[in-house]
Amino acid sequence: MKTSLIAAAPLMLLPLMMAGGDAQGAGTGLEGVPPEYVQAVMDAGSICTEITPSLIAGQIEAESGWDATAVSPAGAQGIAQFMPATWKSNGVDANGDGVADPFDPIDAIASQGRFMCGLVETVKAYVASGQAVGNVVDLALAAYNAGAGAVQQHRGIPPYSETQDYVAKIKKLAGKYTQRSVSASSVVATAQxxxxxxxVWGGTTAAGLDCSGLIVRVYADLDKPLNVRTAHQIITQAGTPVDELALQPGDLIGFATRGSGHYHHIGIYAGKDPSGNRLMIHAPDVGGHVEQVPLDTAYWLGMHWQAVRI
Structure with missing residues (x-):
């Protein structure tokens, strides 16, 4: 049951974009979630890096046991068990039917992710200002249970057994809902x-691929479909940032014109050749084809890079 109201982070919901992709098929990437809710959970767990799909799934199990019609004795509603006042401030119309409904699972799961990411930003501010100490995710879960004010007041997880048990319970439940991992070598081998x-601009199949379509296709082949489509979305939302000096084969590299902040191209880091030259697999442009190219050239080095690891 949610007890605090916050100004949450903007919601960004992105459809699965791949050949033959649908919510049912996406279930193979997040085990344990009911198939009809997989894509919603993946979306809700992609709004901010701290709140993962597995964590969202663990919370939903704890709150309602995946019952979209659930109503608690205290009045919490739906699959995510929003209190009416909290829903008023944080509920969103995620399925575009014109109504934000806590009993609509798609709306509720999206709002759950939005709410939790807002709490993350709140407790991050506490930590940055010295008002709280601890793991950001743990503090966000504590704020969800006891209120952000209680976290601020106690400078960390409040000394309430209910809240401490809640944090531990959700982290344990999240372990049930695992995303299948892929090895770096399998990413490179699949791309090859x-x-x-x-x-082919917009292509995501073996008949033709654009730069981001190659990434989407590779992860679909590896049974870990992405819920993002463009190069910019993949770089900014799908993975954990990696320093260029720490690149590993299988990492994704986004390229932006210096000063623009928009990643217009993406490739897969393929390691080094025998001479130590860094290599990338990418789909270059109209008229080209998927190829493996050296990275340490004036063209690529003249751009801003951002690497991520999925």
Whole structure:
């Protein structure tokens, strides 16, 4: 049951974009979640890096046991058990039907992610200002249970057994809902299968791929579909940032014109050749084909890089 009201972070919901993709198929990437809710959970767990799909799933199990019609004795409603006042401030119309409804699972799950990411920002501010100490996710879960004011007052997780038990319970439940991991070598090997595939703008199949379509296709083949589509979305929302000096094969690299902040191209880091030159697999442009190219050239080095690891 949510007890605090916050100004939450903006919600960004992105549809699964891949050949043959749908919510049912996406379930293979997040085990344990009812198939009809997989995509909603993946979306809600992609709003901010701290709140993962697994954590969202653990909370929903704890709150309602995946019952979209649940109503608690205290009046909490729906699959995510929002109190009416909290829903008024944080509920969103995620499915576009014109109504933000706590009993609509798609709306409620999206709002759950939005609410939790807002709490993350709140407790981050506490930590930055010295008003609280602790792991940001733990503090956000504590704020969810006891209120952000209680976290601020006690400078960390409040000394309430209910809240302490809640934090531990959600983290344990999150472990049930695992996203299948993929190895770095499998990412590179899968991408190499598409070498020579013609560039097709918007393409996500073996008949043709664009730069982000290659990434979408590789992760679909690895049974871990992404819920983002463009190069900019993949770089800013799908992975954990990696320093350029710490690149590992399988990492994704986004490229932006210096000063623009928009990643217009993306590739897969493929490691180094015998001479130590860094390599990338990418789909270059119209008229080209998927290829493996050296990275340490004036063209690539002249751009702003951002690497992420999924």
């Amino acid at each position: 299968k598409y070498l020579g595939t013609p560039y």
